[in-house]
Amino acid sequence: SFRSNARGVITLIHKSVPFQVKNVIKDKFGRYLIIQGLLIQETINLINVYGPNTDDDAFFTNLFLTISLLQGKCIIGGDWNCVLDPCKDRPTGTDQAHNKSR
Numbered sequence: 001s002f003r004s005n006a007r008g009v010i011t012l013i014h015k016s017v018p019f020q021v022k023n024v025i026k027d028k029f030g031r032y033l034i035i036q037g038l039l040i041q042e043t044i045n046l047i048n049v050y051g052p053n054t055d056d057d058a059f060f061t062n063l064f065l066t067i068s069l070l071q072g073k074c075i076i077g078g079d080w081n082c083v084l085d086p087c088k089d090r091p092t093g094t095d096q097a098h099n100k101s102r
Helices: 057-068
Strands: 019-026 032-039 042-050 073-079
Touching: 032 057, 042 057
Parallel strands: 042 073
Antiparallel strands: 019 032, 032 042
């Protein structure tokens, strides 16, 4: 089990990128970070996700609801801890831990 207090996601933006941060949205467990801002007059949402290691419908429901309310374009990355095709993504070909999350 995980015992460190250091957890969560981080998004780095190079200082030469003309991105203006307007708002930051994060969940209380540090599993996602949404940075809303402007990039050359365009509204952009940078979304960084670290999905739970267990099947957690509430996490994904909350995340997708939050994303659906955003204005502008979304760039989404991170580790979702989900597999789309267990035969390709798991050595055993099964995905019993994440059935609902897909």
